[in-house]
Amino acid sequence: MILDLHTHSIKSDDGRAKVQNYCQWIRTRGIPIDGFVLTEHRQYDFESDYSGLAEQHGLVILKGSEVETEYGHVLVFGVTEPLYDAFDFTSISLPLEEVIEHCNANDAIAVPCHPGRPRVGMSAHLAEHGIPKGVRIVEIYNGGSRADEDAVAAQMAEDLGYLGIGGSDSHIVSHIGRCATEFPDPVTTEAELVQALRAERFEAIPRQQ
């Protein structure tokens, strides 16, 4: 199955898409994904329940987060209350290695996103901070990045032996599904998503539109 692992809704400060419109768009336009993960900036949305929308549209809707570290932005999958209490999701200068350690201790996983972008991407900070411990997967295809930025990300992943995922980084409805990740096994919960990523059973899908 194919999931867009990086999307934002109006819950994010710069997101402009309503989740119901994402669903409607995917079905109306026949976007070739089976679901998506909402990775809101610097927060985890415990409140929203999208199960009704998911059922209505036959889609998987999962939740994660996008936090900010000294290496740039990082997706966190498998967020639970204990993990949310372990560090300050609202901080804009989290230590990446600590985020990874907390994720590992709480059955979650941290994935640096758009690593080829200046300032907010991991590759731009390697010279200053060195290679961080614990990174296994990075986002190599990002629907909001330029082609040269994705090329930097892919090269960094190859050089450092990282696996790659894809996500649209959509902030508006019509950008969802631009990049995605394919899983050979069903992924219908956040726990299954973490399990599939840790098992390294996935493949990044580049820009489709």
Add this chain to the structure above:
Amino acid sequence: MANSTVKTIADVEFGGELPSFVPDTSIEATRRFGKYVGWGTPRFTDHEGARKEGLPGAIVPGVMSQGFLGAMIHRWAPNAEIVAIDTVFRAPVQVDHPHTITGVVTDIDEDEGTVEIDITITNEAGETRVFGTATAKLPT
């Protein structure tokens, strides 16, 4: 398919595309714009001056880009009142480079008579330079 023009909210379809167009991003156009709004800064009107500021060349002012987006909406729906245009400037719109303005309907509120439109400006390489949303009110 792009809807040519719409008159009322009932004419609007979810996923409907607005007619796209290539705006005039020439240096002459930004100089005219700068003259009318009182901006003489080289970053908008002079490639060499813009390079001295660290830019790749002159760039189109943000409000001028928003004007192009508004023009697209009014070409599509001449009776529309644009309630809001909310843009994210992901990268500069470079003067003397062809860009394409596109829009697509992503939400319809028939009770309020409003539509939400995803708007983008892409360059010749297909890179999204500006994106955002616009809200327009149409006659019911």
